[in-house]
Amino acid sequence: EAGVAQSPRYKIIEKRQSVAFWCNPISGHATLYWYQQILGQGPKLLIQFQNNGVVDDSQLPKDRFSAERLKGVDSTLKIQPAKLEDSAVYLCASIQKAGGSEKLFFGSGTQLSVL
Amino acid sequence: GQNIDQPTEMTATEGAIVQINCTYQTSGFNGLFWYQQHAGEAPTFLSYNVLDGLEEKGRFSSFLSRSKGYSYLLLKELQMKDSASYLCAVRDSNYQLIWGAGTKLIIKP
Numbered sequence: 001e002a003g004v005a006q007s008p009r010y011k012i013i014e015k016r017q018s019v020a021f022w023c024n025p026i027s028g029h030a031t032l033y034w035y036q037q038i039l040g041q042g043p044k045l046l047i048q049f050q051n052n053g054v055v056d057d058s059q060l061p062k063d064r065f066s067a068e069r070l071k072g073v074d075s076t077l078k079i080q081p082a083k084l085e086d087s088a089v090y091l092c093a094s095i096q097k098a099g100g101s102e103k104l105f106f107g108s109g110t111q112l113s114v115l
Numbered sequence: 116g117q118n119i120d121q122p123t124e125m126t127a128t129e130g131a132i133v134q135i136n137c138t139y140q141t142s143g144f145n146g147l148f149w150y151q152q153h154a155g156e157a158p159t160f161l162s163y164n165v166l167d168g169l170e171e172k173g174r175f176s177s178f179l180s181r182s183k184g185y186s187y188l189l190l191k192e193l194q195m196k197d198s199a200s201y202l203c204a205v206r207d208s209n210y211q212l213i214w215g216a217g218t219k220l221i222i223k224p
Contacts, residue, residue: 015184042119042202042214043158056211068221091157101146101165 002026006092006107014115016076018080021110025094031055032105034067034077037090043091049075079112087114117141119215121203126221127193134219135188135201143208149177149188150202152217158174158202161188198222 005024013019025032030051035043046065052072060067064083068074081085089111093104106115119139127133134194150158162203163172164179164186176189188201200217207213 040216042204042216044214045211048211101163101168103148103160103163104158109156109157 004092004094004105004107005028006110008110009108012113012115013082015084016081018078019082019112020079021077021090021092021112023075023077023092023107024104025075025092026096029094029096029105030072030096032069032075033091033095035093037089037091038042039088041088046077046090062082077103080114082114084114087112116206116208117213118175119203119213120199121201121215121218123216124219124221125186128194129193129222131193131216132189132191133193133220135190135220136204137186137188137215138205139184139186139203139205139213139215141169141205141207141213142145143206144181145180145206145210147186148204148206149186150204150211152200152202154199193222195222 007022021098032049034076035045037043038047046060047067052069065079067077089109091109092107095102095104120216147160151161152158162177164177168177174191179186200219202210202217203215204212
C-alpha cells in the first residue's frame with residue numbers, strides 16, 4: 001500500500017519568510033498528525049485532525065503556524081513568518097483511527113532550515 | 116506534568132545484546148510504543164505493549180511493567196544496521212501520544 005506522502009523533502013528559507021508543507025496520508029486514514037522534531041529530540045505534536053476537524057492544536061504556535069485539512073484527506077502546514085528556532089523536521093503521520101494498538105505511519109518528513 | 120525518560124545514548128558491539136530502558140509518568144495509560152528512527156528518516160513502528168509482560172518479535176523484544184511505569188526494548192544479535200535512535204512513546208488517558216527524546220544507539224564492530 002502507498003505510504004504517507006510529504007513534500008517538499010527539504011526547504012531552506014530566510015527568517016521572516018513564509019513556507020508551506022504538504023501531506024497526503026494513507027488512503028482511508030481518518031486521523032492525521034503534524035509533528036515538529038528538533039534534532040536530538042522526540043517528535044512534538046503540533047496539530048491533530050480527525051477527518052477535517054481539529055482534535056488538538058494546543059501546542060501549535062498560532063501566531064505563526066496554521067494548518068488545514070479541508071476535505072479530510074490531504075493537509076497543509078504553513079509557517080508565516082518563520083523564525084530561526086523553527087528549523088526542524090516536520091513530520092506528518094496518519095492512523096486509521098486513534099486509540100488502541102493502531103500504530104502511526106510517518107511520512108519521510110520535510111527538513112526545514114531557517115537562516 | 117507528563118514525562119518520559121530514556122538514556123540519551125548507548126553503545127554496543129555487533130553481535131551482542133542491548134537493553135534500552137524507558138520510564139514514564141503520564142496521565143493514564145493506554146499503551147506503549149517503540150519506534151526506530153534512522154538518521155534523516157521517519158520513525159518506523161517496532162512494538163506495542165498494553166499488558167504487563169514481554170512481547171517478542173524476532174531479534175527485538177519489548178517488556179512492560181505498568182505498576183513501575185517502566186518498559187525496555189531488548190535487541191539481540193546486534194547488526195550494524197541497528198544503529199539508530201529508539202523512541203519510546205506512551206498513549207495517555209486522552210489517547211494522545213507522549214514521546215520520549217529517544218536513545219541514540221551506536222553499534223561498533
